[in-house]
């Protein structure tokens with residue numbers, strides 16, 4: 001056997017944040033034996049120490065993979081975000097180190113949509129407050145401020161995978177759906193695109209947020225947006241904690257400007273289940289507070305485990321990088337009987353011609369070559385005879401601008 005491909009028993013996976021066992025099962029079935037599964041998020045020195053010899057890391061929304069952390073992970077080949085959001089990862093820094101990032105863009109979307117629909121019904125009926133009062137020995141039997149969902153207007157900000165599913169579910173209850181998105185979207189069913197976010201805020205009985213964390217979505221709902229909502233409306237945020245300003249929201253609940261709210265994500269979330277949750281929203285009975293569990297269902301987590309593990313396995317075994325959120329996307333066939341050399345490099349003129357000169361000067365006969373670039377990084381894949389891969393790897397690793405090389409067989 002040539003010595004270039006890393007034996008699967010030597011490839012180390014570190015899975016943090018209680019990733020579902022389905023991921024471990026998938027990795028084990030694919031022949032990977034070194035899989036460390038940890039229940040919580042890590043940070044600082046503990047995180048760096050764990051990543052020092054890891055080839056793959058799996059995280060959820062909590063673990064911050066900054067440029068500094070990635071610099072302390074010299075062997076890292078790919079990152080699996082076992083969730084939708086990838087804002088916790090420095091995607092550019094990862095790409096510039098030749099590290100591909102994969103996520104699960106759909107597996108938990110139904111869980112979030114169902115939760116938001118349930119919260120809409122509960123809040124329209126004032127159930128959180130009635131429930132809290134009953135727990136304290138009170139009895140709030142009244143129809144005042146209690147409404148059916150039928151005929152109410154749901155305003156969805158961010159009409160993507162979650163927003164659209166929620167749209168369909170809400171219409172099945174007889175709700176009117178309006179939405180706002182920065183991209184033109186096909187309205188599903190009888191849903192209607194609002195003229196602007198302001199128009200949506202003015203019309204909706206319930207406003208729900210389903211946007212990613214971006215500079216443009218940071219604090220997009222603050223005091224003036226809340227003031228622009230109908231008096232007695234409801235606000236729901238299960239997107240990211242940086243999207244809604246909490247202080248003005250708490251004030252609006254106390255003043256009656258908003259009748260209720262359901263908040264699943266917060267600007268500052270506890271590091272683990274052992275830490276205290278601190279928020280100005282605590283103690284407000286008509287606010288549903290949930291600990292970032294919009295996507296936390298058994299079904300979603302099991303599916304995410306399988307989906308992201310499959311992407312990491314495919315990238316590790318075959319080099320295919322399609323659906324990566326930060327990396328050049330290359331779809332590769334099997335390379336049976338051949339050795340496959342993967343070369344990740346800075347995207348600058350001349351790299352490919354240098355690679356091909358080396359192959360030609362060393363009389364290396366290639367059977368296939370694939371190239372894709374993304375921003376500042378290029379990814380070239382070369383299939384060749386087994387006897388050539390040792391020398392090709394040694395020579396191509398020296399090409400100026402090389403970020404990373406691997407050989408698969």
Ligand SMILES: NC(=O)c1ccc[n+]([C@@H]2O[C@H](COP(=O)([O-])OP(=O)(O)OC[C@H]3O[C@@H](n4cnc5c(N)ncnc54)[C@H](O)[C@@H]3O)[C@@H](O)[C@H]2O)c1
Pocket residue numbers: 084085105108109112157158159160161162163180181182183210211212213214216217238239240264265292293294295296
């Ligand atoms: N609470 C949870 O547990 C949980 C679970 C899953 C996802 N999420 C969050 O929900 C977000 C949305 O998920 P998704 O699957 O629907 O994502 P998506 O990418 O499918 O949809 C997001 C939509 O928001 C739109 N958008 C972006 N910027 C906008 C802006 N400024 N104004 C209006 N629309 C804007 C996009 O065009 C897109 O249509 C994720 O990015 C993630 O942060 C939270």
Ligand SMILES: O=C(O)[C@H](O)COP(=O)(O)O
Pocket residue numbers: 060061062082083084085086108292293295296
């Ligand atoms: O981005 C996501 O998918 C959600 O925020 C869920 O994150 P979690 O896996 O940490 O629950």
